[in-house]
Amino acid sequence: MSTIVFDKERVSELRKQKIQHPWRKRPRKFTFSVALAVLLPAAVAAGLLFGTDIPDPLVMILVYLPLQLVAAALAAIVSKGKHGIADSIIYVFAIGGSVFSLVILLSLIFTLFVNGLKAFSTQFLFQNNVYISPSTPLDYGGVGHAILGTLLIVGISMLVAIPIGVATAIYVTEVRGRAVPYVRFFVQAMSGVPSVVAGLFILTVLILTGALSTSALAGGLAYAILMLPTVARTAEEVLRLIPEDLRTGALALGSTRARTVMKVVLPAAKTGIVTAIVLGMARVIGETAPLLLVTGYSDSTVLNPVSSPISALPTYIFANVDQPYPNAVTRAWGAALVLIILVGILFVIARILGRGKVK
Amino acid sequence: MSTAEFDQSVETLEPSMSGRSPALPIQLTARDISVWFGKRKVLEGVNIDFPKNTVTALIGPSGCGKSTFIRTLNRLHELIPGAALAGEVLYEGKDIYSPDIDPTHIRLNIGMVFQKPNPFPSMSIRGNVLSGLKLSGMKRSNHDDIVEETLTAAGLWNEVKDRLGAHAGELSGGQAQRLVIARALAVQPHVLLMDEPCSALDPASTLKIEETIRELSKDITVIIVTHNMQQAVRVSDYTAFFLAAENEPGHVVEQGPTTDIFSNPRDQRTLDYVNGRFG
Numbered sequence: 213m214s215t216i217v218f219d220k221e222r223v224s225e226l227r228k229q230k231i232q233h234p235w236r237k238r239p240r241k242f243t244f245s246v247a248l249a250v251l252l253p254a255a256v257a258a259g260l261l262f263g264t265d266i267p268d269p270l271v272m273i274l275v276y277l278p279l280q281l282v283a284a285a286l287a288a289i290v291s292k293g294k295h296g297i298a299d300s301i302i303y304v305f306a307i308g309g310s311v312f313s314l315v316i317l318l319s320l321i322f323t324l325f326v327n328g329l330k331a332f333s334t335q336f337l338f339q340n341n342v343y344i345s346p347s348t349p350l351d352y353g354g355v356g357h358a359i360l361g362t363l364l365i366v367g368i369s370m371l372v373a374i375p376i377g378v379a380t381a382i383y384v385t386e387v388r389g390r391a392v393p394y395v396r397f398f399v400q401a402m403s404g405v406p407s408v409v410a411g412l413f414i415l416t417v418l419i420l421t422g423a424l425s426t427s428a429l430a431g432g433l434a435y436a437i438l439m440l441p442t443v444a445r446t447a448e449e450v451l452r453l454i455p456e457d458l459r460t461g462a463l464a465l466g467s468t469r470a471r472t473v474m475k476v477v478l479p480a481a482k483t484g485i486v487t488a489i490v491l492g493m494a495r496v497i498g499e500t501a502p503l504l505l506v507t508g509y510s511d512s513t514v515l516n517p518v519s520s521p522i523s524a525l526p527t528y529i530f531a532n533v534d535q536p537y538p539n540a541v542t543r544a545w546g547a548a549l550v551l552i553i554l555v556g557i558l559f560v561i562a563r564i565l566g567r568g569k570v571k
Numbered sequence: 572m573s574t575a576e577f578d579q580s581v582e583t584l585e586p587s588m589s590g591r592s593p594a595l596p597i598q599l600t601a602r603d604i605s606v607w608f609g610k611r612k613v614l615e616g617v618n619i620d621f622p623k624n625t626v627t628a629l630i631g632p633s634g635c636g637k638s639t640f641i642r643t644l645n646r647l648h649e650l651i652p653g654a655a656l657a658g659e660v661l662y663e664g665k666d667i668y669s670p671d672i673d674p675t676h677i678r679l680n681i682g683m684v685f686q687k688p689n690p691f692p693s694m695s696i697r698g699n700v701l702s703g704l705k706l707s708g709m710k711r712s713n714h715d716d717i718v719e720e721t722l723t724a725a726g727l728w729n730e731v732k733d734r735l736g737a738h739a740g741e742l743s744g745g746q747a748q749r750l751v752i753a754r755a756l757a758v759q760p761h762v763l764l765m766d767e768p769c770s771a772l773d774p775a776s777t778l779k780i781e782e783t784i785r786e787l788s789k790d791i792t793v794i795i796v797t798h799n800m801q802q803a804v805r806v807s808d809y810t811a812f813f814l815a816a817e818n819e820p821g822h823v824v825e826q827g828p829t830t831d832i833f834s835n836p837r838d839q840r841t842l843d844y845v846n847g848r849f850g
């Protein structure tokens with residue numbers, strides 16, 4: 213090979229090069245066969261769905277899915293040869309699966325909005341349920357008291373469960389004490405506790421003994437039992453992902469174990485910890501059974517978390533949904549919509565808090 | 572420190588045997604260090620004196636226990652589950668493994684730079700340089716000066732001086748390595764352990780780091796693991812050659828002044844290794 217020097221003369225010519233993405237080009241027969249593979253099974257399925265009386269799920273599972281698999285395999289053979297078949301089948305299942313769950317999710321949210329928006333108004337968000345009977349027109353009353361109740365109960369459970377959950381995760385991944393296997397077993401067992409059992413536990417141990425009255429605090433403690441394992445396990449997974457190098461690096465600078473955890477490991481895991489908290493919150497916020505047992509019910513706005521029965525969104529929904537009055541049922545839908553929106557808002561807040569700046 | 576073969580290495584315990592500069596006090600001594608992972612012995616009977624304010628290179632093929640050895644010198648070895656150790660490490664005459672010694676104090680005085688750069692991702696560039704102060708609770712004033720001095724010594728200042736607040740995660744591998752060198756210098760250790768610090772660096776940064784090591788050795792003791800023979804010759808005063816036969820624990824085959832090890836080794840295996848004939 214002889215030496216070649218870059219030719220400066222060519223610069224002006226090279227500057228004219230256009231941005232390209234050669235890997236995006238597909239052969240025409242690929243585009244064509246993929247289009248066919250998508251359209252044909254869909255057309256057949258649509259014909260059967262709308263043209264015949266065969267139940268929809270049967271059409272989808274017995275006709276559409278096999279047809280789509282065959283079509284995708286054929287398209288793969290046409291464009292990539294035989295080795296493309298496995299690819300195409302995985303694609304069909306992956307795309308099919310995601311579309312399926314997306315459809316379910318969207319239809320759920322759609323139903324919620326369609327039914328819930330009927331109840332919606334400013335007064336629905338801010339007023340309480342005092343003087344409201346199941347048949348009262350929707351222009352009166354609201355779920356303000358239940359929103360406050362949910363926030364209060366979930367807030368109390370977070371105050372209890374997050375420190376304990378994160379501390380448990382730190383014990384398992386950072387302290388690595390002797391009891392780790394037992395702690396992990398315990399947390400795992402705890403995540404199998406049915407929510408009604410958590411409620412019964414608080415009821416029998418704290419309320420029937422007279423230690424606590426029916427209140428937001430009792431509800432928060434019941435929620436905390438449910439939230440704790442979610443927070444602990446997710447935080448543990450997250451802390452495990454932090455490279456060992458970082459801990460060693462901090463210790464090599466003369467750091468103590470505690471400082472290493474507080475100033476290096478936890479900050480590095482911050483977004484993950486926030487995810488753990490969000491998941492813990494999502495785990496409990498809609499739980500109804502424990503609240504029925506330990507928080508009681510109230511139509512008025514309650515700010516006292518320790519000694520007064522209180523309503524939350526799930527208990528409000530529960531109380532209204534099976535009433536023989538359409539207005540009460542609509543109120544229940546409205547409360548369900550509020551609950552979903554509340555979860556969304558809390559997610560966003562948590563994400564923003566989790567981002568943070570570097571120091 | 573004399574050129575002693577492994578089986579004669581007990582002699583190196585006598586400071587009077589120091590061939591070159593008999594006046595140099597010994598800052599750090601490894602005495603009969605043997606190391607196990609679980610039941611497996613990976614290092615056996617290592618005896619090395621590290622005279623104050625000198626540079627010692629540890630050389631030898633991969634897997635012979637250099638990293639393991641260097642981690643016994645600042646009590647990082649014990650963090651590995653299953654780790655065990657026999658022997659003593661004397662820092663300024665006192666065994667760092669004696670029960671009344673606080674390991675964080677040892678690690679603050681005996682700093683370390685790892686083979687793989689490990690900047691703290693949650694901190695900025697500046698935050699990383701100063702992290703040792705925060706983590707060890709050490710008080711030093713003039714943080715701006717510390718940042719500039721240490722980053723300059725690590726050869727990174729010019730590249731990052733305009734973005735000290737940026738995420739450390741934005742740096743390239745070589746830049747990250749120079750950042751952690753600066754971080755180690757900011758706590759002013761008396762001994763600096765470096766485990767193949769230049770293996771991820773370009774030639775220019777490598778030269779800069781070597782210059783820094785020479786500069787540092789006026790004030791501190793440096794122990795550096797390297798696979799680069801020229802580097803060992805360029806930076807070190809003393810060299811110890813580690814070797815492990817198959818399924819045997821590693822040991823120090825030969826140690827002494829770098830010039831002797833490279834120009835006039837006593838053991839055939841040392842001669843072969845420094846001339847690149849194996850390893």
Ligand SMILES: Nc1ncnc2c1ncn2[C@@H]1O[C@H](COP(=O)(O)OP(=O)(O)O)[C@@H](O)[C@H]1O
Binds near residue numbers: 608613633636640651
């Ligand atoms: N964490 C560990 N657990 C078990 N064995 C290890 C561990 N680290 C290193 N070893 C073993 O110890 C020996 C020495 O390794 P190391 O000190 O990394 O060698 P070097 O740094 O000289 O390449 C090797 O045989 C390696 O397999």
Ligand SMILES: [Mg+2]
Binds near residue numbers: 637638639766
């Ligand atoms: Mg190594």
